[in-house]
Amino acid sequence: MKILVVGSGGREHALIRKLMQSPKCDKIYCAPGNGGIEADGAECFSVAATDIDGMVALAKKLEVELVVVAPDDPLVLGMVDALQAEGFKTFGPKKAAAIIEGSKVFSKNLMKKYGIPTAAYEVFDNSKDAIAYVKKQNTYPAVIKADGLALGKGVILAQTEKEAVDAIKEMIDGRKFGDSSATVVVEEYLTGPEVSVLAFTDGKTVVPMISSMDHKRAYDNDEGLNTGGMGTVSPNPYYTREISEECMEKIFLPTINAMNAEGRTFEGCLYFGLMLTSKGPKVIEYNCRFGDPETQVVLPMLEGDLVDIMLAIYDHRLADMDIKWSFGSCTCVVMASGGYPLSYPKGLEITGLDEKGQLEGAEIFHAGTKLVNGKLVTNGGRVLGVTAKGNTLNEAINNAYAAVKKISFENAHYRRDIGQKALKATFDPFDFEYKQDLEDYLEENGIYIRQ
Ligand code: AMP
Ligand code: GLY
Numbered sequence: 001m002k003i004l005v006v007g008s009g010g011r012e013h014a015l016i017r018k019l020m021q022s023p024k025c026d027k028i029y030c031a032p033g034n035g036g037i038e039a040d041g042a043e044c045f046s047v048a049a050t051d052i053d054g055m056v057a058l059a060k061k062l063e064v065e066l067v068v069v070a071p072d073d074p075l076v077l078g079m080v081d082a083l084q085a086e087g088f089k090t091f092g093p094k095k096a097a098a099i100i101e102g103s104k105v106f107s108k109n110l111m112k113k114y115g116i117p118t119a120a121y122e123v124f125d126n127s128k129d130a131i132a133y134v135k136k137q138n139t140y141p142a143v144i145k146a147d148g149l150a151l152g153k154g155v156i157l158a159q160t161e162k163e164a165v166d167a168i169k170e171m172i173d174g175r176k177f178g179d180s181s182a183t184v185v186v187e188e189y190l191t192g193p194e195v196s197v198l199a200f201t202d203g204k205t206v207v208p209m210i211s212s213m214d215h216k217r218a219y220d221n222d223e224g225l226n227t228g229g230m231g232t233v234s235p236n237p238y239y240t241r242e243i244s245e246e247c248m249e250k251i252f253l254p255t256i257n258a259m260n261a262e263g264r265t266f267e268g269c270l271y272f273g274l275m276l277t278s279k280g281p282k283v284i285e286y287n288c289r290f291g292d293p294e295t296q297v298v299l300p301m302l303e304g305d306l307v308d309i310m311l312a313i314y315d316h317r318l319a320d321m322d323i324k325w326s327f328g329s330c331t332c333v334v335m336a337s338g339g340y341p342l343s344y345p346k347g348l349e350i351t352g353l354d355e356k357g358q359l360e361g362a363e364i365f366h367a368g369t370k371l372v373n374g375k376l377v378t379n380g381g382r383v384l385g386v387t388a389k390g391n392t393l394n395e396a397i398n399n400a401y402a403a404v405k406k407i408s409f410e411n412a413h414y415r416r417d418i419g420q421k422a423l424k425a426t427f428d429p430f431d432f433e434y435k436q437d438l439e440d441y442l443e444e445n446g447i448y449i450r451q
Contacts, residue, residue, distance in 0.1 A: 036366020148180030231418030338411025
């Protein structure tokens, strides 16, 4: 089978590597792709991920049998509808369902209507009313979200009244994100560990994948600006079996049913961004696609054939699939360009990788790389997702960082603490990273060591 993957990041590289493992996959193409994807054996074509007509024409030219649409914008624009109209099998939701990510107002109203737990909120398309509301609430941080897609930058956690007022004015009056910010959602600030759960669904059955934890801020200890994601671990140790059962009952199934009831059946990968609050798990956001860099730690843990799963979803027979996950843990450390998420240089040579852009002992998912005369150079903010597995979280973290140390490019920036917050939630007596954790564990379990 010939497969085309739409997109160009680390997520797409992780998808391609998993799809390539399937005996059903004879040839794989990517548009627009990147240097690492190309070096790994997928032929790349320079058609923009949002170019619907161009992508349909490419799929016809290549005579592919399955098109996997990975990024949010082509999904929200209706690329899957256009491909299906031409007879292609696809993976990804249609436009009517992708709105669950495309409009925060839609998703918040959906959750309210169907009783799915989320932060309390109000919607405004007039800055005066929004400002009056924030002032009346007078609780900070205030959470202000652009309604539409904003390259992951549409959420402002305003620490003061001034920050909140400025954000509202910039978004509604200044159209900071164009029409995406003409309407804003102002919502209650929630606290608790965050969990990402990606789920396969064909609209009838929902199969959550292994859980994960993203690290969104640029610097260690969750400082600095929000980014697309600086690293991930899976599974997320805060997400216990008990919590997963509660999420299935109160969030996952109700969401799938709500979308069906609205005539917007969701088929593909639905991403639940959750916060485990003291009042139970709540939805922070839905995405209509695989997360990036969550996919980089989820798919390496998948035991089984991703092509089979995607075809089963297309044919609405996901219930027949037995989807299994590896034992152990996986960590992805993102190596970014110095300056990211603001401005950064491009074209810097990357050393330490083999001719396929890989490294023994790790899986390297390329995000912003380019092949120039056979050499790999940087070509984006997030450059590489350096990923490794281990029997324990601690081992996976150590393996990923051991690989990071072997790779270099000028001014490479990465967080040193990917997985540390997750480690604090683990109480494996054989795997203590912190002496304090071990002492707490011993005390809580009534274990005393004779001095
Ligand atoms: P997003 O860009 O939608 O992924 O949101 C970015 C981050 O903002 C999330 O990962 C959360 O850490 C934070 N966030 C979003 N909504 C809330 C909320 N209601 N309360 C607290 N934090 C939030
Ligand atoms: N890692 C967050 C996202 O994919 O939106």
